[in-house]
Structure formats: C-alpha cells, structure tokens
Amino acid sequence: MERNTMSYKARQFLMFAGPALILFCMVIIIPFVYGLYLTFTSWDGVSATKPFVGLANYVSAFKDYYFWSSIGRTLIYSAFAVVFVNIVAFVLAYLVTSGVKGQNFFRAGFFIPNLIGGIVLGYVWKFVFNRAFVAVGEAITAGAVPSLLSTTGGAMFCLILVSVWQYAGYMMLIYVAGFMSVPDSLKEAAMIDGCTPGQAMRNVTIPLMRSSFVTCLFLSITRCFMVYDVNLSLTKGEPFNSSVLAAMHVYNKAFIYKDYGTGQAEALILFIVCAIIGITQVYVGKKGEVSA
Amino acid sequence: MRKRITQILALTMILSLVCVFLVACGSSSGSDASGGSGDGITIFNSKMEIQDQMLQMAEKYTAETGVPVEVYYSSDTVSAHLATRYASNNPYTLSMVDAKDVYSLAEDHALDLSDQQWVNDTTHAISVDGKVYGFPVCVEARGLIYNADAIEAITGKPFVPSDYATLDSFKELIETLKAGGMKSPTGVMKEDWSLAAHFLAQVYEEREDPDAFVRALSADTTKLIDDAKFNSLMDTFDVLMNNSYSKASAISAEREVTEQKLAEGEIAFLFGGNWDWSVISAYDYTEHLGMMPVPQNTDDGSNGKLVGGGSKYFFIDSSSNTSDQQKQQAKDFLNWLVYNQEGQSFLVNDCALVPAFSNITLAVSDPLGASVKSYVDSDALIGNYNYLPDDHYAILGAQFQKYLAGKDDREGFAKQVQTYWKTKTLTAHS
Numbered sequence: 001m002e003r004n005t006m007s008y009k010a011r012q013f014l015m016f017a018g019p020a021l022i023l024f025c026m027v028i029i030i031p032f033v034y035g036l037y038l039t040f041t042s043w044d045g046v047s048a049t050k051p052f053v054g055l056a057n058y059v060s061a062f063k064d065y066y067f068w069s070s071i072g073r074t075l076i077y078s079a080f081a082v083v084f085v086n087i088v089a090f091v092l093a094y095l096v097t098s099g100v101k102g103q104n105f106f107r108a109g110f111f112i113p114n115l116i117g118g119i120v121l122g123y124v125w126k127f128v129f130n131r132a133f134v135a136v137g138e139a140i141t142a143g144a145v146p147s148l149l150s151t152t153g154g155a156m157f158c159l160i161l162v163s164v165w166q167y168a169g170y171m172m173l174i175y176v177a178g179f180m181s182v183p184d185s186l187k188e189a190a191m192i193d194g195c196t197p198g199q200a201m202r203n204v205t206i207p208l209m210r211s212s213f214v215t216c217l218f219l220s221i222t223r224c225f226m227v228y229d230v231n232l233s234l235t236k237g238e239p240f241n242s243s244v245l246a247a248m249h250v251y252n253k254a255f256i257y258k259d260y261g262t263g264q265a266e267a268l269i270l271f272i273v274c275a276i277i278g279i280t281q282v283y284v285g286k287k288g289e290v291s292a
Numbered sequence: 293m294r295k296r297i298t299q300i301l302a303l304t305m306i307l308s309l310v311c312v313f314l315v316a317c318g319s320s321s322g323s324d325a326s327g328g329s330g331d332g333i334t335i336f337n338s339k340m341e342i343q344d345q346m347l348q349m350a351e352k353y354t355a356e357t358g359v360p361v362e363v364y365y366s367s368d369t370v371s372a373h374l375a376t377r378y379a380s381n382n383p384y385t386l387s388m389v390d391a392k393d394v395y396s397l398a399e400d401h402a403l404d405l406s407d408q409q410w411v412n413d414t415t416h417a418i419s420v421d422g423k424v425y426g427f428p429v430c431v432e433a434r435g436l437i438y439n440a441d442a443i444e445a446i447t448g449k450p451f452v453p454s455d456y457a458t459l460d461s462f463k464e465l466i467e468t469l470k471a472g473g474m475k476s477p478t479g480v481m482k483e484d485w486s487l488a489a490h491f492l493a494q495v496y497e498e499r500e501d502p503d504a505f506v507r508a509l510s511a512d513t514t515k516l517i518d519d520a521k522f523n524s525l526m527d528t529f530d531v532l533m534n535n536s537y538s539k540a541s542a543i544s545a546e547r548e549v550t551e552q553k554l555a556e557g558e559i560a561f562l563f564g565g566n567w568d569w570s571v572i573s574a575y576d577y578t579e580h581l582g583m584m585p586v587p588q589n590t591d592d593g594s595n596g597k598l599v600g601g602g603s604k605y606f607f608i609d610s611s612s613n614t615s616d617q618q619k620q621q622a623k624d625f626l627n628w629l630v631y632n633q634e635g636q637s638f639l640v641n642d643c644a645l646v647p648a649f650s651n652i653t654l655a656v657s658d659p660l661g662a663s664v665k666s667y668v669d670s671d672a673l674i675g676n677y678n679y680l681p682d683d684h685y686a687i688l689g690a691q692f693q694k695y696l697a698g699k700d701d702r703e704g705f706a707k708q709v710q711t712y713w714k715t716k717t718l719t720a721h722s
C-alpha cells in the first residue's frame with residue numbers, strides 16, 4: 001500500500017486525531033463561531049427571532065463605563081497577583097528543593113490549597129476575613145473593627161491574597177520541576193569557577209529555568225484574567241460593586257441585567273485582550289529561551 | 293488484511309462518535325418521544341425553599357391522578373436556565389418564573405390562560421395585551437419585621453403595630469427600647485436587592501402613578517431630592533440605620549446573622565419580607581413575630597399598608613414541543629392547586645405560602661405569612677412595580693450601600709439615582 005499518497009495521510013490523520021478534532025470542533029469552535037454571530041444580534045436568549053443589529057452591541061460595549069472600569073480593576077488585580085504568585089511560588093520551590101527535612105511533606109502541603117475548589121475556598125476565606133480576623137481585631141483593640149471585605153481597597157487586597165494563596169502551590173510544582181531539571185554539575189562548575197551561590201542562581205539556574213517561568217507566567221496571567229469563582233464567593237463584587245472583575249461583569253451583563261448581546265460582545269473583547277496578552281507573553285518568553 | 297481491519301475499525305469509531313453527537317444534539321427536535329411521549333408534565337421550580345415539598349407533592353399527585361409529574365430545580369438565573377431549555381427545544385411544561393420573566397416570555401412561549409376559572413378568583417394574575425399568561429403562585433410583601441416578644445419584654449405592654457405608624461412614635465419606641473437595655477433595636481440588610489429592589493422601590497411604588505414618576509425621573513423633569521416620598525422613606529431609613537446593631541460595619545453584616553438576632557429577640561426590627569421566614573425559621577425563634585408597614589410621617593395612608601403582590605408565576609409552554617394533552621394536564625394541575633383541598637393544603641400548609649386566590653381560606657402557618665395575609669384580606673397592599681430595568685437593583689444597590697456605609701449623603705445618593713434613570717430609555721408597556 002502506498003504510504004505517501006494524500007488519501008493515506010488523510011486517513012492516518014483522521015484515525016488518530018479525528019475523534020479529538022471532532023470533539024474540539026463541537027465544544028469549542030462551533031460555539032465560538034455561533035457566539036460571534038450572536039454579538040451581531042439583539043437576541044434575548046429565549047425569543048424565537050434573532051434580530052440582526054450590526055455593530056450596535058460593540059458600540060454599547062465600548063460605551064459601557066462599568067465594563068472598562070472592571071477591565072482596569074482586572075489589570076490591577078492581575079498585575080499584583082501574578083507578581084506575588086510567582087515570587088511566592090519561586091521562593092517556596094527553592095525552599096522545598098534545598099533539601100530541608102520533610103520537604104515532600106511541605107510540597108504536598110503547599111499544593112493542597114489548589115485542590116480546594118474556588119467557590120469553597122472563597123467561602124472559607126470570607127468566614128476568616130469577616131469573623132475570625134474581626135474577632136481577633138476586636139479582642140486586641142477593644143473596639144468595633146470593620147471587616148477588610150467591607151472596604152473598597154480591602155476587598156481587592158483580599159482577592160489578591162486568596163489568589164496568591166491558591167495558585168502559589170501549583171506554580172511551585174512547576175518551579176520545582178524547573179529546579180530539578182538543572183543539572184547539579186552545571187551549578188558545581190559555576191561554583192568552582194568562583195561564583196557565589198547567589199551568582200550561580202542568577203546566571204546559571206534561572207536562565208536554564210526559563211521555560212518554567214514562561215509556563216508559570218502564562219498560566220497565572222490567563223487564570224487571573226478569567227477569574228470568576230473566587231470573585232463570586234469571596235466578595236460577590238461588594239462593596240459598592242468595587243470588586244467586580246471583568247469576567248463577573250460580563251456574566252452579570254448577559255445573565256443578570258439580561259443584556260445578552262452586549263454581554264456577549266464584551267466577552268469577545270475580553271477574549272481578545274486575554275489572547276493578545278497571552279500570546280505576546282509566550283512569544284517574548286520563548287524568544288530568549290536557552291538550553292543547556 | 294490486518295491494516296484493512298484497523299481502518300474499518302477506525303472508521304466505525306469515528307462514525308459512531310459523530311452519530312452520538314448528532315443524536316445528542318438533534319434528539320429533542322427530532323422526535324417528541326424524548327419529551328416523555330406527550331404524556332405527563334415537567335415542572336420547573338425556582339423557589340429553592342419548597343423543592344422538597346414539590347418533590348413529595350409530585351409523587352402524591354401522580355399516585356392520585358395517574359399523571360406523571362417531574363419536578364426540576366436550578367440555582368441558575370431563571371431566565372438563563374429557561375433559555376438553555378428553549379435552545380435545546382426541550383422546555384418545561386410548567387415553568388415557575390418571576391413577574392418580569394412572564395412579560396418577556398409570554399408573547400413567544402406562554403399559553404393563553406384567560407379562559408381558566410381561577411382567573412376570576414385572583415387579582416394577582418399577569419396579563420399581557422389583555423391575555424392572562426401568569427398563574428400567581430403566592431403573595432409576598434415587604435415591610436418591617438418585628439419581634440413582639442422582645443419589645444414587650446421591655447415596654448411591659450402588648451405591642452400594637454398600628455400605634456407606631458408614624459416615624460415620630462416609632463422613634464419614641466426605639467428610645468424606650470434603648471433605655472430599657474436593648475442597645476441597638478434594629479438591623480439593616482446590606483444586600484443590594486434588599487436596599488434597591490425592595491426599599492428604594494417603595495419610593496416609586498407608594499404613589500398614585502408609579503409609572504409616571506419613573507418616566508419623569510428618566511426624562512429628568514422631576515427632582516428626586518425634593519420628592520416628599522423619597523425624603524420620608526429616607527428619614528425612616530436613617531432611623532433604622534443609626535440604631536442598627538451593625539452600624540459600625542454595616543457593609544459586612546451577614547443576612548443570616550441579622551435574621552438570627554431578630555429571631556432570638558436581640559434586635560426588634562428589620563426591613564424585609566415574608567420570604568425571610570425561611571431564614572428566620574432556621575433559628576431558635578420566639579413566638580410572636582410579625583410584619584408591619586414601614587413607619588413614616590405621612591398622611592397618604594402608605595404607612596398603613598405593606599408593599600407587595602403576586603410573587604413567582606407559573607406559565608404553560610405553548611410551543612409544539614408540548615403536546616395538547618400535556619397542556620391540558622398542566623391546566624388541570626393549576627386548577628388542582630386552587631380548587632382541590634389537597635392542592636390548597638400543599639400551597640398553604642406544606643409550603644407555608646400566602647395564597648393568591650380569594651377562595652382559599654386556610655390559615656397561613658408562619659407568623660410573617662399570617663401578617664401578610666391579614667393585610668391582603670383587608671386590601672391593605674400597595675402593588676409591586678414590575679417594570680424596573682434589570683440592572684436597577686445592582687447599580688443603585690451599590691449606590692445605596694455607599695449611603696449605608698456613610699460614604700455618601702442623601703443628596704449625593706439622590707443624584708446617583710437620578711443619573712441612573714437619565715441613562716435609561718424606557719419602552720412602552722401595557
């Protein structure tokens with residue numbers, strides 16, 4: 001049988017990639033294209049007709065003050081969360097690969113927050129912020145202490161803190177893999193050549209771990225941009241809708257305020273923003289990658 | 293030969309996968325068979341607190357009448373959940389929705405129920421263009437929930453709500469309670485729906501023509517800050533707010549905690565509605581709870597009435613996905629609720645709802661519901677305004693929370709409300 005004919009290759013491709021391809025089209029591509037179509041209609045989700053309105057939804061999305069302020073808030077939140085997640089994760093990874101006693105136990109321990117679902121985690125922390133911290137504060141100051149979650153800056157701070165707590169363990173695992181992939185011989189060679197441990201870390205280990213950084217940054221940035229569950233269960237946008245992040249605003253716009261068309265258009269804009277940031281970041285990161 | 297077999301195998305796998313998908317996507321439109329062979333009804337329940345009772349009732353109803361009944365519940369937004377069912381051509385026979393949803397769904401999806409007997413026994417059914425589409429499940433009303441036991445323990449005399457209809461007398465009572473040892477006699481729920489959809493909405497509802505007022509706000513021809521009703525309600529709100537147990541941290545007060553304090557008599561007053569019973573009853577409540585109108589210094593009579601009306605409506609699907617037989621069975625079910633003793637008992641005794649039908653005379657078991665029933669019976673109910681835009685409660689709720697937190701004054705809040713309405717273009721409605 002000919003192995004380099006077109007039909008043979010097509011058959012081989014379909015045999016191995018076909019099922020996955022069909023699934024991917026069914027659950028990602030088709031809904032996406034259909035969603036794109038819906039942004040040009042003023043459909044309310046249930047009525048039989050889907051009136052075509054052209055770009056009106058995009059116009060109202062661009063005019064939606066609350067949408068852009070939620071995007072701005074998401075940028076701030078992501079900037080802080082991504083930086084702290086990665087710093088904490090890196091430090092933790094360094095500590096649990098440095099050979100401390102019981103390091104496997106610590107690895108598991110730091111990873112556990114990631115196994116708790118975002119909704120549950122939000123409610124647990126809400127209790128901690130609203131009751132536990134307040135009780136401790138009142139015991140110390142002997143006066144009424146408002147919960148952190150009830151102040152505008154405080155709510156954002158809580159969101160960032162909880163996200164760092166949740167994601168740091170996961171990113172830590174990736175950094176741990178990065179640390180382990182750097183051969184000891186290279187570090188030793190650097191030390192013999194006169195490097196201090198700090199210099200060896202900066203000039204040998206970190207450059208060789210670049211792919212870990214790229215992966216971690218990519219994962220933490222996309223996760224932070226799309227965050228919804230913790231936002232919903234921890235602050236629910238309160239106080240005064242000052243902690244509504246982009247994904248939550250889009251959901252509210254479409255399903256709570258019942259403005260499906262605009263909500264859908266905003267979702268698409270959010271997707272494009274995320275895609276641009278993600279792709280740029282991976283592109284820049286990959287470009288400077290070195291291998292041992 | 294072997295290769296041939298592998299290829300055939302792979303092809304069958306792909307084909308079967310495709311088939312599974314096509315069947316899954318097309319089944320409901322392909323045949324009515326999947327919807328229960330045109331017999332039996334499916335009910336969508338959107339009142340979480342009565343889901344257990346609904347399930348039991350469905351079993352009993354089926355045993356009695358032979359009509360299969362299936363009850364579903366979803367915690368999704370009602371309209372979003374129904375949208376997915378309609379998108380898959382698999383709607384419920386009977387859906388329980390909010391008043392707003394009836395207006396948006398009726399034209400395309402609801403069956404005309406004007407010829408039903410129960411239409412004459414209620415004033416709460418929803419009609420669009422002269423046709424009745426919505427069957428009212430119950431009546432719910434807003435007002436001040438009080439704990440009479442807690443009040444009487446301090447004042448030493450029986451608590452008669454009508455004695456405190458004016459804000460002045462109400463304030464005096466608050467002072468008496470404080471002097472008697474109740475440090476903070478009120479509670480305020482910080483939830484945006486409670487503040488904006490329930491309390492602020494009274495500003496629109498407690499007047500002759502709510503619609504004209506809202507339109508005037510939208511057209512910017514009236515100043516809210518000069519409005520007598522707005523000021524009178526805000527005066528009362530100030531009293532509730534300033535005497536609240538959570539005054540220092542009003543924005544982080546949790547609803548459960550507030551209601552528990554009311555139930556146990558630690559506070560005496562809370563603005564809410566009879567739906568709060570489902571929360572209060574979870575705690576160790578004292579016996580004499582009830583609801584009274586929001587006290588106001590006014591002579592328009594609104595301080596003698598609760599605000600409310602029908603809440604949650606059933607509509608029957610009118611599409612071809614529901615067979616004529618199913619439509620009839622759904623109508624029979626609604627009639628059973630209103631005219632059959634078991635149906636009435638299900639509504640009133642099992643679910644503890646305030647019935648919306650005048651022919652149902654069973655006594656309501658929960659104290660808040662009983663209060664509401666007495667106001668309904670004496671016709672002392674101010675109707676709901678069902679045409680507020682969907683984002684009203686969220687956007688103005690946030691502004692109201694700012695006021696509650698002391699970050700905005702009355703003038704600033706009024707301005708925010710006014711700005712919100714200015715951006716709204718109101719459409720005509722019947």
